[in-house]
Amino acid sequence: MTADIGADIATYLQAQSLGVWKNATPANNTIFLDELPDLPADCIGIWINNGKRPEHFCGADLGVLEYPIADIIVRNASKATARDRAETIRQLFSLSANLGNEYVAEMAAGSYPVYLGRDDSNRHKFSVSIELTVER
Numbered sequence: 001m002t003a004d005i006g007a008d009i010a011t012y013l014q015a016q017s018l019g020v021w022k023n024a025t026p027a028n029n030t031i032f033l034d035e036l037p038d039l040p041a042d043c044i045g046i047w048i049n050n051g052k053r054p055e056h057f058c059g060a061d062l063g064v065l066e067y068p069i070a071d072i073i074v075r076n077a078s079k080a081t082a083r084d085r086a087e088t089i090r091q092l093f094s095l096s097a098n099l100g101n102e103y104v105a106e107m108a109a110g111s112y113p114v115y116l117g118r119d120d121s122n123r124h125k126f127s128v129s130i131e132l133t134v135e136r
Contacts, residue, residue, distance in 0.1 A: 006033045006070070009046050014031060019043065019044050030043045033045075034046075036073055042076045042081070044073070044089075045072070046070060046072050065136075067132065069129050072089055072130065075123050083126055093108055108131050109131075
């Protein structure tokens with residue numbers, strides 16, 4: 001795994017067959033970081049945002065615990081499909097998930113899917129927030 005939380009989440013979602021990340025043919029990608037391009041119509045965008053304040057530890061346990069939030073937006077032409085995919089993502093993180101790396105200590109769903117409405121091309125969008133605990 002990398003030191004890029006967004007990329008690790010994208011890799012994890014691809015491993016769960018929810019989309020394609022970093023395909024040899026970029027036009028086939030359906031999972032994106034920090035964007036939701038106009039095409040493909042059905043895709044997932046991941047944004048890493050600030051959460052609550054980090055905690056700094058002194059003494060023998062020097063380090064920092066950070067609490068960023070991953071906001072995941074699912075877009076699909078079908079409202080039901082967008083909702084189902086967002087709910088599947090929420091459930092993947094509902095009991096915490098381990099991305100297989102050492103720095104993400106915990107991940108847990110922070111919200112149920114929230115309907116964001118339709119985009120300019122009449123496609124449906126849902127958002128799910130994932131609360132992260134990161135040890136540095």
